[in-house]
Amino acid sequence: MARRSAVTPALAPSGDTALAVLAGVGPAVAAKLAARGLASLQDLWLHLPLRYEDRTALTRIQDLRNGVPAQVEARVVAVDRGMRFRPTLKVAVEDEGQGTLVLRFFHFRQQQVAQFAVGTRLRCFGTPKPGQLGLEIVHPSYEILGRNDDPALGDSLDPVYPTVEGMGPATLRRLIGQALDRLPEESTLELLPPGWLDGLALPSLRSALLTVHRPPPDANLAALAAGTHPAQRRLALEELLAHHLSLRRQRIALQAHHAPPLAGPGRLCKALLKQLPFALTGAQKRVFGEIRDDLAKPRPMLRLVQGDVGSGKTVVAALAAMLAVEQGKQVALAAPTELLAEQHLTNLRGWLEPLGVQVAWLAGKVTGKARSKVLEQVANGQAQVVVGTHALMQDAVVFHDLALAIVDEQHRFGVHQRLALRDKGAGGRSVPHQLVMTATPIPRTLAMSEYADLDVSAIDELPPGRTPVQTVALNNDRRPELIERIALACREGRQVYWVCTLIEENDELDATPAQATYESLQALLPGVRVGLVHGRLKASEKLATMVAFKAGQIDLLVATTVIEVGVDVPNASLMVIENAERLGLAQLHQLRGRVGRGSAVSRCVLLYQARLSAMARERLETMRQTNDGFVIAEKDLELRGPGELLGTRQTGLAGFRMADLARDADLLPEVHALAERLLGEKPAVADRVVDRWIGSAVKYAGA
Incomplete structure (x- = not known):
């Protein structure tokens, strides 16, 4: 981004100045910005970066690490267009260290294919992930270099902003740069009275905005x-x-x-x-x-x-x-x-x-x-x-x-x-x-x-009289053993929930659907009365099934998460949650609350698919360790952040630009x-x- 010194403060317009004062903002561009809620200079000052990209250095391909964003400079050695499931463009590149990297594009134009002729030099940036042929970057940002081009590396982090529909990131960065050049002096910009933030070791608002938008080299x-x-x-x-x-x-x-x-x-x-x-x-x-x-x-x-x-x-x-x-x-x-x-x-x-x-x-x-x-x-x-x-x-x-x-x-x-x-x-x-x-x-x-x-x-x-629910996590390969336990529980007159995360087969997700599970359990558990309830049933059908379950006319209820908030069945003392790794902590805890409502010892089985992610493993471990909803809620906030926990709030706010309630909790007393x-x-x-x-x-x- 081009750096210009700020305009003379006396000439700096106020924050509510319309964006038409910026070069390149005509009626069409102004309409695109307005659709994103950006109508004034202040709106652009507060359109804060989501993250940063570090293009200040080059990384050799052999030094790339899974999941760590990096910039490489290399030559195209092979190009392949595939059509197996959907159009795919794969570009193999190699650098001087003889390392090979695949660049993969799912959305591309014919002109792009022509750009990647074998021998072409390019500089690209992205996050490498394991692919079929080693590390690959999906949809990297890239720049085609001439035979003798040696463009300078950046001297600071590049901000990545929330997108504006119909506007490229370079245009948005340029407009924000112009707006920043019009920041007024500190005394005009600052709203909080002098001295009120003393002791917090925080910069002025003006300094904070410039640092966040334009991190200096020593940041x-x-x-x-x-x-x-x-x-x-x-x-x-x-x-x-x-x-x-x-x-x-x-x-x-x-x-x-x-x-x-x-x-x-x-x-x-x-x-x-x-x-x-x-x-x-x-x-x-x-x-x-x-x-x-x-x-x-x-x-x-x-x-x-x-x-x-x-x-x-x-x-x-x-x-x-x-x-x-x-x-x-x-x-x-x-x-x-x-x-x-x-x-x-x-x-x-x-x-x-x-x-x-x-x-x-x-x-x-x-x-x-x-x-x-x-x-x-x-x-x-x-x-x-x-x-x-x-x-x-x-x-x-x-x-x-x-x-x-x-x-x-x-x-x-x-x-x-x-x-x-x-x-x-x-x-x-x-x-x-x-x-x-x-x-x-x-x-x-x-x-x-x-x-x-x-x-x-x-x-x-x-x-x-409420006994804590005992929770265990089981790999899906122990399913036959679990079904035997269910048969025993039903013979002893107890009732069981089996919760599935999907209703019907889905090719994209490795999750067992409710309909297939219902049919399978009916076949595997002769003599056990199996019911099915999910969100696509008519309300009257759902209600009739739940009432029958509560009345003891159904032994095993196969359900989707529709029963997260449902009827009280004290006799239900066993719950199986299939593909538990796909659910958040709050939802797992809500589902578990359907059992343990009587005096009998109740159990919850978290059935998971192998190769758990670190977050899924931590969620299941938290469920095993505690039944305290308040402890679970704090852990859920730590793992997922506030956005997914809140739902629509009465202020109508879509979310925070900079604040994070989990990360910035220590600021709340102040x-x-x-x-x-x-x-x-x-x-x-x-x-x-x-x-x-x-x-x-x-x-x-x-x-």
Whole structure:
């Protein structure tokens, strides 16, 4: 990238200057950039590199290492175009050290083939991986060299940016370079007051941006590659601060609304507790106390209750619902699937109808006159607790007086759906209290940052009598031995889950599908009643099979991960998870939670294909070592990062440009302290920090 000195600060335009000031940005280029959310100079300053490529040196082919990016200079010695499965171009190159490397292209033009004449010199960059004939690089970047060409090597790392559709990386780098030449002086660019970051040993924002976009020759390459360079940490700090401030502003905006205080004597709560066949755990009592305190206030509760499968979140939600019903108000409980919603319905009707509380059911399969009747009961207040799926959010559903909205597995709902349910109770400036529940324990660092707009409670204690599930990992070649164990368990009257990761045969994945496994187990286990459930079945078929399994009419249930959140079958004491190496820790833990719900010793078998990756091996080992969902969640964050764990968040943010919640967790206490200080002392600066990093990204207050 060409280096130019920055323009005179007095002439430097502000960050919100349109990109039309840059050379080469006409209407067509501006439209491509705008489609990627890049409309101003500041947008380009904050379009940060994903990674770096080190083209400062050449590596001999014989010194290349598997998985380590490198740059080589070599001559073409052979070219082969293949058509076995799809068009493939293979170019063999050799350098002066007599090492041979294959360059492989799956997407290529005829002009490229002509470029690679035998004897042609080229310089290429990429990541070598083992191939059929030794190391190969798939789709390297390359430059054709003339007979006497000897271009200089780079003197710094080359940034690799998030792509802009329809624009090549060289063009994007050139435009970002122009934008960087227009960076204003530090005092203009810096938003945080002088001295507020003293003691953190971090550079100024201007210095950090220049270092990250244009690493100097003496930069710590290892730190940049790891994301731990002080310049990267300075940007991560401000980005985390903006994210946290955005959530805190949403919380403040929501709490400016009124909510009906639910502070009755608790007559229905006492009656419910008296008739339950079990006593609450200490954790359940503590969390209900926190909810009760929230509901007594005239501002809306926004609380997340997290806890492992079987920890008793539903009964805590039922107690909260009784505080609303006692005040003559209504409660809505939404679950993401009919299976889970119907389980809630069964539990709530069993607990609440003996108390004279009417529990209504509203899901997609409730149609015709039955639906009209339920809608009428919801509208006139006769239905005091309404359980359902996404159907609850539809425009036709009008509540008489909704005071509490409960959402289970809230990350499975879209932002607009959760807002739609909240708005069902909005009257004037009054909104219902909100209680969201998840059986996926949230790592502490995620809770501190991604849920800053929520109060978080944890039910971190299982009911007495629940025995920890014993977990073993088995190679798939021990399958016959496992099937014998299943036959024995079924003869002893126990029930078994067998979970597959695919429904039907797939040529690209070495995973056994549910349909084939179902047919195979039927043949291998005569006398064992085998059922099958997967996501492509009709909802009524899935439900009928699950109900039959719960009733003991099916001994062995072959299922896909559709049963990750499903019905409670205390008699099921053995679970087999096939191709367990393909699943993440959170999903494995959720599936394992389907067993161990009775008093019998339960086991989970993780059946895997040999040649495990290092990450898969670590996941299986973690599952063997612990049943603690919170420990597993922390490990999952460490292995996978936050992106896959969160799902859609209410801010509408697609993700972080620089920050990484696992890597930068140590910055969060400082972020929280800065946020509180800004909101208290300099709220206008807080707004500018949010606008800089989040800009016009859609923000859903209080979702």
